[in-house]
Amino acid sequence: MRLTKSLSLALLLALLGLSFTGCSDDDPVTPTEPAAYTNADGINGGRMYDKFWADETGFVDTKDVAFDFGAKGDFFRCKQCHGWDRLGTQGAYIGRGPRTSRPNVSSVDLRAYAASHTPQEIFDNLSSSTDRRAYNADLSTYDPDTNPTVGDQMPDLSGIFSDAQLWELVKFLKADATDVDDLYTFTTSGTYPDGSISYTDIGSGGIAANGDAIFAARCASCHGADGTTFLVDGGEYTVGRHVRNKPYEDHHKMKFGQLGTGMGSLVTDLQDLKDVYAALTNTTTYPDDAPPPAGYVSADGANGGQLYDKFWATETGFNQADPDLATFNASKDFFRCKQCHGWDRLGNQGAYINRAPRTTRPNVSDLDLLVMSNEYTPQEMFDAIASSAGRRAPSADLSTYDPDLNPAVGDQMPDYSQILTDAQIWDLVKFLLEDAVDVNDIYDYTLDGGYPTGSITFSNIGQDGVAADGDAIFAARCVMCHGADGTLIGVDGGYSVGSHLRSKPNEDQHKFKFGQLGTGMTGLVTDLTEMKSLYKALTNATNYPDPAPTR
Numbered sequence: 001m002r003l004t005k006s007l008s009l010a011l012l013l014a015l016l017g018l019s020f021t022g023c024s025d026d027d028p029v030t031p032t033e034p035a036a037y038t039n040a041d042g043i044n045g046g047r048m049y050d051k052f053w054a055d056e057t058g059f060v061d062t063k064d065v066a067f068d069f070g071a072k073g074d075f076f077r078c079k080q081c082h083g084w085d086r087l088g089t090q091g092a093y094i095g096r097g098p099r100t101s102r103p104n105v106s107s108v109d110l111r112a113y114a115a116s117h118t119p120q121e122i123f124d125n126l127s128s129s130t131d132r133r134a135y136n137a138d139l140s141t142y143d144p145d146t147n148p149t150v151g152d153q154m155p156d157l158s159g160i161f162s163d164a165q166l167w168e169l170v171k172f173l174k175a176d177a178t179d180v181d182d183l184y185t186f187t188t189s190g191t192y193p194d195g196s197i198s199y200t201d202i203g204s205g206g207i208a209a210n211g212d213a214i215f216a217a218r219c220a221s222c223h224g225a226d227g228t229t230f231l232v233d234g235g236e237y238t239v240g241r242h243v244r245n246k247p248y249e250d251h252h253k254m255k256f257g258q259l260g261t262g263m264g265s266l267v268t269d270l271q272d273l274k275d276v277y278a279a280l281t282n283t284t285t286y287p288d289d290a291p292p293p294a295g296y297v298s299a300d301g302a303n304g305g306q307l308y309d310k311f312w313a314t315e316t317g318f319n320q321a322d323p324d325l326a327t328f329n330a331s332k333d334f335f336r337c338k339q340c341h342g343w344d345r346l347g348n349q350g351a352y353i354n355r356a357p358r359t360t361r362p363n364v365s366d367l368d369l370l371v372m373s374n375e376y377t378p379q380e381m382f383d384a385i386a387s388s389a390g391r392r393a394p395s396a397d398l399s400t401y402d403p404d405l406n407p408a409v410g411d412q413m414p415d416y417s418q419i420l421t422d423a424q425i426w427d428l429v430k431f432l433l434e435d436a437v438d439v440n441d442i443y444d445y446t447l448d449g450g451y452p453t454g455s456i457t458f459s460n461i462g463q464d465g466v467a468a469d470g471d472a473i474f475a476a477r478c479v480m481c482h483g484a485d486g487t488l489i490g491v492d493g494g495y496s497v498g499s500h501l502r503s504k505p506n507e508d509q510h511k512f513k514f515g516q517l518g519t520g521m522t523g524l525v526t527d528l529t530e531m532k533s534l535y536k537a538l539t540n541a542t543n544y545p546d547p548a549p550t551r
Helices: 005-015 042-051 069-075 078-082 110-116 119-126 163-176 208-218 239-245 247-256 270-280 301-310 325-330 337-341 369-375 378-386 422-435 467-477 497-503 505-514 528-538
Strands: 185-189 196-200 444-448 455-459
Touching (some): 042 163, 042 247, 069 078, 119 163, 239 247, 247 270, 301 337, 301 422, 301 505, 369 378, 369 422, 467 528, 497 505, 505 528
Antiparallel strands (some): 444 455
């Protein structure tokens, strides 16, 4: 009788006094994991994947590196090249192009790599020095188009980490990282670095009510009950909006903490994570926008418009006993918002494209306040106006200002934190964000050339306004001072009302809405429709002719 291989081996071992447990050729053999892997802390590995040198990771410089990794942080953070989702260019970072301050995103799918490799293989890869960048390699000349090679290499982690630290990363990648497919569905379009990604079914399989309870117990104390009290990602997002827009990132922060903020892990398992995600998809419970600050809510945007014109005018309620009032009057164009930013808020990209500086007025700003007003939150706009950084003190010497020889101080924005109260700054913010007129709604314009010698041409003044309605507004609110045809009182050095509007539509919109300071003329229109109609009417040079002949 022929013995099987297993039986023969059993007899042999028996003769040697040893025991044997039989197995078939088809039985799987489970490899023993390295002890260093078994004992590794995958949660700390997740923190290291985010920013290994952060205080929370307990990072210890065992290699005597003594290097400031934060100075070029995006060249050392695992998440930068591989993404919070570990999918590299195949996931959320498909549209994250390189800059001189950050490298290209890796094409390696770490999720697939970790699933198909053993812990030892992953460790060996991470600890390899082959084709890796030394920690102190020169990154100052990195350019993604002309000099990407060194910067796009993976850092030589063996020259930075101890073996124990590398095993923590391995444990994270192999056991503790979240598979984003369990949290949402995504679709990519195009290719790196110009592709895009969209998300659906966020919180897949989660129970929103459980997520609400987790949020209330673990998040509300900092972020508020609706996630709007403490904003995230540079103060740009509420918690709900961030999850709905960047679900690829929040799972990591919720599980491993937000480094540098004191926020630790918030969820204990995948189901918790699904539940919180499901809850945060509710835009009613967790809205996109935070409620505006109280100072903004109570602000007077109409007064802000007057402050923008000439903040120290009596109409604004400015303290007429202010010790700097004489300075403001003597150097008025160095303090009026409208001087540097224009009546249209477009700076030197609008009607002030040819308003060259003189010794009595500074250069026009290249900042487009209209764009800022569409992008900034009330608090961000307040902080920008109230900042003292790089600002000119009200007492600064402007007598030597020369746009060619000595422009630096005079071209700085005044330090409004030393001039205006918080309430007045909030009034300005309210004007900029809500009450200012978008000139694109009342006329078209074309620029030619550049500041300070360029030119602007206006067309389609009044756009879709109704001239007859504008005539009625003029007759009811303007005739008593300017006459039926707008020529009775010359404005702005000799213009009639009609000729001024046709020549300077950038300015009249402000005066029509907020008044002409120092004349007793208050706002004449109540909304954009009235503004358009009044503009439309005043384009008629027959009804509102150029100035009357001098007698």
